[in-house]
Amino acid sequence: MELNFSKRVRNLKPSAIREIFKYAEMPEYIPFSAGNPAAEAFPAEEIGRISAEILRDSPVAALQYSTTEGYRPLREYLKEYMREKYGVGGNGDSLLITSGAQQTVDLVTKALVDPGDIVLCEDPSFIGSLNSFRSFEAVLLGIPMDEDGVNTERLESVLRENKNIKYFYTIPNFQNPSGITMSAEKRKKVYELCSAAGVLILEDNPYGDLRFRGEDIPAIKTLDTAGAVMYVGSFSKVVSPGIRVGYAIGPEALIHKMVVCKQGEDVHTNIWAQMICHRFMTECDYEAHLERLRGIYKHKAEVLEEAMRQYLAPKGISWSKFDGGLFAWCKLPEGVDMSDYVQQALEHKVCVVPGSAFMPNENEVSDCFRVNFSTPTDGQLRRGIEILGSI
Ligand SMILES: Cc1ncc(COP(=O)(O)O)c(C=O)c1O
Known part of the structure; x- marks a missing residue:
């Protein structure tokens, strides 16, 4: 056929x-x-042990359907952890557990993009996200990268010249593929430009915990007083990509819409895997x-x-x-x-x-x-x- x-x-x-x-x-x-x-x-050893204990002690909770928003203890712990450790998430923000950062990117796009809408991204950028934007028929506009992150002069002129921009997608830490990290000054500038233009920032940060030289730079989300940043986190690079657990922290209204969209995709993220992440973070020495x-x-x-x-x-x-x-x-x-x-x-x-x-x-x-x-x-x-x- x-x-x-x-x-x-x-x-x-x-x-x-x-x-x-x-x-x-x-x-x-x-x-x-x-x-x-x-x-x-x-x-692997800790995950094996935790996983067996979960099945022994709470088999029904691990194997039953659950809520789309995510396993409550993991959500609550992550909210606290991200706020205390990184200053990410505040009043007006919600947290949604997703099946990896890739799903967060996809859900944000599903929730916001109509065919022909513009998505701004760094040039180059992560192919998985670019393909997700393309699958919703977004028009991609790439902003060139300098050694300290996206070129903000170009970002400014693109924001000025285009009306139907839905968001700016950025990977500020050890960017995939360029390895470049956006400087603190540029993060501030990007936030000022985008929030003044009423354009959401989609901040994808799967590599932030993998800094092996120099000082951490606060996330763009830490500057967010206007509900203008959706932060994307993931356990893929720090625990396991096969476990497929990530999270989104951002404006409540957008998270609510993403929850509805997620129901049509996978109902909820694998609950057993979420329980493993929660226990690994809280019972093992995560740091x-x-x-x-x-x-x-x-x-x-x-x-x-x-x-x-x-x-x-x-x-x-x-x-x-x-x-x-x-x-x-x-x-x-x-x-x-x-x-x-x-x-x-x-x-x-x-x-x-x-x-x-x-x-x-x-x-x-x-x-x-x-x-x-x-x-x-x-x-x-x-x-x-x-x-x-x-x-
Ligand atoms: C920048 C970026 N975002 C998202 C993803 C997807 O991550 P996940 O496994 O959490 O879906 C990757 C994976 O390589 C990535 O490099």
């Missing part, structure tokens, strides 16, 4: 990352392409766990940087500064064709993601590629970068 796909999804392409994943899963390939946490980062993760990624980043200095810098390949997260963003020398380069890397069994995958404008040409440093072993990091330098 010939299927007649909806106009909304007809032109959606499979993510370039997912395609490259096929190779990255083969043991003979060096996997610089995924955004996966390191294998040694998972608190020590985060510190251990930062140690793992600091070490891997140092191995990567040393190899990049040795093998990439002499060939004219440069990279953006990164102080946390899981990615390095590399720029090829002038005149090198990026698609050809990435293809050759694949032929040499090294998987990197072409920069074009992260462009809001799908026809834009990129001279960059993304390197993930959390998945490969130290040996793979050195060998893979040596190969990338030799191409």
Whole structure:
């Protein structure tokens, strides 16, 4: 039977990352392409123990249907934790548990975007979110990035020149894919510009806890007195992406609408997984766990940087500064064709993601590629970068 796909999804392409994943899963390939946490980062023993205890002590609660808003003890704990530790969330905000940050981004878009509405985003930006915006037929306008975050002059002029902008999507910490962190000054400026223009900020922060150098910079949400920021959190990079638990903290009215939208998607996030997150945060030493993760990624980043200095810098390949997260963003020398380069890397069994995958404008040409440093072993990091330098 010939299927007649909806106009909304007809032109959606499979993510370039997912395609490259096929190779990255083969043991003979060096996997610089995924955004996966390191294998040694998972608190598997604790999760196994907690999970068994939950099934032994509260099987019905764990296996029964539950409320869309999320498991109450986790919601209450997270509200308190995020407010006390980070100053995120205040009067007028609600918290919704979601099935990962990806679902929060999708629900916000579902709740706010009509076909043809503009969504502003950083250029480059996370492909999963870009595809979600596209699936609701948003018009994506990319704002270029500087070394200290989005270019605020450009943001200002785009906000001035366009009327039907629904929100500005930003990943302020160790951005995926560029690794760039937005400075405190720029966060302030972004908040002032967007709130003055009546444009919501969608602040996606899955990597904030993975800073291994320098000082934390407060979230844009901490500046929010006008109910103008939806904050997106996730357990994916700090506990497990397979567990699929994230959260949204933002204006009550928008959260209410997202709850209705979520009912039509998955009714509620896996309750057993939410119970595990709650008990892991409250019963295990969560701060020590985060510190251990930062140690793992600091070490891997140092191995990567040393190899990049040795093998990439002499060939004219440069990279953006990164102080946390899981990615390095590399720029090829002038005149090198990026698609050809990435293809050759694949032929040499090294998987990197072409920069074009992260462009809001799908026809834009990129001279960059993304390197993930959390998945490969130290040996793979050195060998893979040596190969990338030799191409
Ligand atoms: C910036 C960004 N947002 C959202 C996600 C999706 O995260 P989750 O697994 O919580 O859905 C990712 C995953 O790589 C990401 O990099």
